[in-house]
Structure formats: structure tokens, C-alpha cells
Amino acid sequence: MASGRLIKFVVFELLEFAAFSIPTLVITEQFATAYQGTRAGSDNTHYWLIVSCSIAYVALVTLLIWVPVKVILHKKRYIYRKIKGWRPVLMMCVVLTTLPCLTFSIAVTEVQKSIKGSADVLPDMLPDLPVSLVLSSLIMVDIIEKLRIYPLRGSQKSSENGHIHSTSLQHIKTVTEQVRQSQGNAASPQAANSTQVSQPSGAMTRSQVSVFMGPQxxxxDSGILRIMSRRDVRAELFLWSFLLWSDTIEMVRVAGHPNVYKSSWLYPVYIFSFISLLRITFTPQNPLLNSLSVLLQDLPFVFVRLGLIIALGTITPVLGLCKNILVTLSYIYFNYLTRLRFFSAFEMSPF
Structure with missing residues (x-):
């Protein structure tokens, strides 16, 4: 009988391969259908030629890239340990699946425009299946790669609360020691000349104590509240993986609006949405992930959403624009501007 670890490995590999191959086949088939509509007569030669080329493409990249990389990562563990900061499986999905799918999605609209040389022949709304299939496949691979290190059976308690609690206690302890040290220095005869300096420092530290000691x-611990308060890391992976891409999902949904895909705005929307997807190739704990999220998603989306609102009206939510602006400004302010002398809140005047 197969072990649970082997079953988990096989299921994960099959799901990842399905997410790698199916989106390309589905969207290429839609392109073949749209292209067949431009041809006169009932000859389906071009349709089956495009479909067969898509099958050949998937088979080729699977045999030459997907399978060898998977075998190397599974057999040569020392090579896998040397890879730091990025994930090869997600990189293959983004480059070999998502990029061709977005390209063929744009090609479908261009082919339909060429039927009569006008955008009026396009349907009122683009089908949601291709975009949802591509993004769902990426999110599924992301979840699987994060879920590999956890067992699928048994309880797995989240250590997040304990980590936050212990970190807060360490901060409070450190700040309390600073308060006592400041009071001791102020009372000693050797620090008599620095009383005016140490006193504001003690006041500043007490304000920091009040910040750490927030609402309880x-x-x-008992009854139904204990059952409702259970938290598991594995369940939270699914939640945060979908929430992480809500902004990109909303941006791609805007591309289905007739005023967008019937105009040239379709290109920047798809291009910058794909650029935002590049974040998925980095490891979740990569120190550069926060800055890359701002540079690859929030900052470009500010200009795209602002341009869409100015040119086409509020077809994209204003809330999304506010989110991108606030995330970008807060990141710049708290990470860089607060380090400057002018923005230092705890700087003491020399006069």
C-alpha cells in the first residue's frame, strides 16, 4: 500500500502539471475558434492546425523543461538548497504558461476585430473563463509550493500568535529597562548635567511603552469560542494566497469591460497585470518582496488606474486607486522618509 507521503507527492505533481498545461490548451483553442471565424467556408484545417500546435507546444516544454527541472529538484536536493529567494516552479508557470496565455488573449480580440475591420463586432463582454483559469492555476501552484512543507493530516497549530506575543513582551521588557536606566542616570550625580536630556528620553520611552501595550x-479558552478561535497555518495559506492577488484579479477583470478591450487600453492593462504576477516567483519570506510588490504592482497600477479613470471614467474602482496610492506612499514614507532628520519624530532640539 502506498504511503501518505507518496500519495501527497503524486497528487501535488498532477495538480501542478494540470495548472501548467490546461490554461494554454484552453486559451489556444479559443484563439483557434476566433481565427476560424475569419475564414470563409466550412474548412476546419486552420482550427485543427492551431490546436495541434498548442498540444505540441505543451508536450515540448513538458519534456524539455518541466520534467527535467522537476526531476533535478527532487533528486538533487543540494541544488534545491542553493536556490535562494525565488521558486523555479512558479517561474516556469509564469514564463511558459501565463505569458503565452495573455498573448493569445490579446490575439483573440485582434483577430475578431479583423473580421470586419472594426471593434463593433466584438461581444459586449469578454469571457471570464480564460483569465480566471490562468490566475486560478497560478494561485493553485503557489498554494501547493507553500503547502509542501506541512503534513496534510494531524493538527498543525499556528505559531504566529505566540511569536507576536513573545516579540511584544521582548519589546516591552527592553523599553522598561530603558526607562529604569534613564531614571537611574537622571538620579546619579555624574549625570546631573544631562538631566534635561535624559528626561525627554524617558518620556519618549514611556510613549513607546503605551504604543506596545495596546488593547487586550x-x-x-472554553466552549464554542475555543472551537471558533482555532487557527491552522495550512488553512490560512489558502486565504492569504487569494487575498494577495485580489488587486491583480480586479485589474484583469477591468480588461473585460468593452470600453477597455475594444480600445488600446487592453495592452497596458494586460502588460502591467503580467508584470505584477512576477512577484509570485519570489519566496514568501524574501526580504525584497515588499519593495518588489510596490515596484511591480502598486506603483504601476496607480498610473494605469488613473489613466483609465481620466480616459474612460470609473470603470475601475476608485477604492483600488486609493489602495495603490496609500500603499506606495506609506512604504516610501515609513521606510525612507522617516529616517531623514526632518521627519524624525523623536529628534531632540539642540537649543
Whole structure:
């Protein structure tokens, strides 16, 4: 009988391969259908030629790239340990699947425009299946890669609360020691000349203590509250993986609006949406992930959404624009501007 680890490995590999191959086949088939509509007569030669080329493409990249990389990562563990900061499986999905799918999605609209030389022949709304299939496949591969290190059976308690609690206690302890040290220095004869300096420092530290000591969290140790308060890392992976891409999903959904895909705005929307997807190739704990998220998603989306609102109206939510602006400004301010002398809140005047 096969072990649970082997079953988990086989299921994960099959799901990842399905997410790698199916989107390309589906979207290429839609392109073949659209192209067949431009041909006169009932000859389906061009349709089956495009479909067979898509099957050949998937088979070729599977045999030459997907399978060898998977075998190397599974057999040569020392090579896998040397890979830091990025994930090869997600990189293959983004480059070999997502990029061709977005290209063929744009090609479908261009082929339909060429039927009569006008955008009026296009349908009122683009079908949602291709875009949802591509993004769902990427998110599924992302979840699987994160879920590999966890067992699928048994309880797995989240250590996030304990980590936050211990970190907060360490901060409070450190700040309390600083308060006592400042009071001791102020009372000593050797620090008599620096009383005016140490006193504001003590006041500043007390304000930091009040920041760390926020509202107390409720205790759910019994009854139904204990059942409702259970948290598992594996379940939270699914939640945060979908929430992480909500902004990109909303941006791609805007591309289905007739005023967008019937105009040249379709290109920047798809291009910058694909650029934002490049974040998925980095590891979740990569120190550069926050800055890359701002540079690859929020900052470009500010200009794209602002241009869409100015040119076509509020077809994209204003809330999304506010989110991108606030995330970009807050990142720049708290990470860089607060380090400057002018923006230092705790700087003491020399006068």
C-alpha cells in the first residue's frame, strides 16, 4: 500500500502539471475558434492546425523543461538548497504558461476585430473563463509550493500568535529597562548635567511603552469560542494566497469591460497585470518582496488606474486607486522618509 507521503507527492505533481498545461490548451483553442471565424467556408484545417500546435507546444516544454527541472529538484536536493529567494516552479508557470496565455488573449480580440475591420463586432463582454483559469492555476501552484512543507493530516497549530506575543513582551521588557536606566542616570550625580536630556528620553520611552501595550485580546479558552478561535497555518495559506492577488484579479477583470478591450487600453492593462504576477516567483519570506510588490504592482497600477479613470471614467474602482496610492506612499514614507532628520519624530532640539 502506498504511503501518505507518496500519495501527497503524486497528487501535488498532477495538480501542478494540470495548472501548467490546461490554461494554454484552453486559451489556444479559443484563439483557434476566433481565427476560424475569419475564414470563409466550412474548412476546419486552420482550427485543427492551431490546436495541434498548442498540444505540441505543451508536450515540448513538458519534456524539455518541466520534467527535467522537476526531476533535478527532487533528486538533487543540494541544488534545491542553493536556490535562494525565488521558486523555479512558479517561474516556469509564469514564463511558459501565463505569458503565452495573455498573448493569445490579446490575439483573440485582434483577430475578431479583423473580421470586419472594426471593434463593433466584438461581444459586449469578454469571457471570464480564460483569465480566471490562468490566475486560478497560478494561485493553485503557489498554494501547493507553500503547502509542501506541512503534513496534510494531524493538527498543525499556528505559531504566529505566540511569536507576536513573545516579540511584544521582548519589546516591552527592553523599553522598561530603558526607562529604569534613564531614571537611574537622571538620579546619579555624574549625570546631573544631562538631566534635561535624559528626561525627554524617558518620556519618549514611556510613549513607546503605551504604543506596545495596546488593547487586550479576548481569551477564548472554553466552549464554542475555543472551537471558533482555532487557527491552522495550512488553512490560512489558502486565504492569504487569494487575498494577495485580489488587486491583480480586479485589474484583469477591468480588461473585460468593452470600453477597455475594444480600445488600446487592453495592452497596458494586460502588460502591467503580467508584470505584477512576477512577484509570485519570489519566496514568501524574501526580504525584497515588499519593495518588489510596490515596484511591480502598486506603483504601476496607480498610473494605469488613473489613466483609465481620466480616459474612460470609473470603470475601475476608485477604492483600488486609493489602495495603490496609500500603499506606495506609506512604504516610501515609513521606510525612507522617516529616517531623514526632518521627519524624525523623536529628534531632540539642540537649543
Amino acid at each position: 485580546e479576548p481569551s477564548c
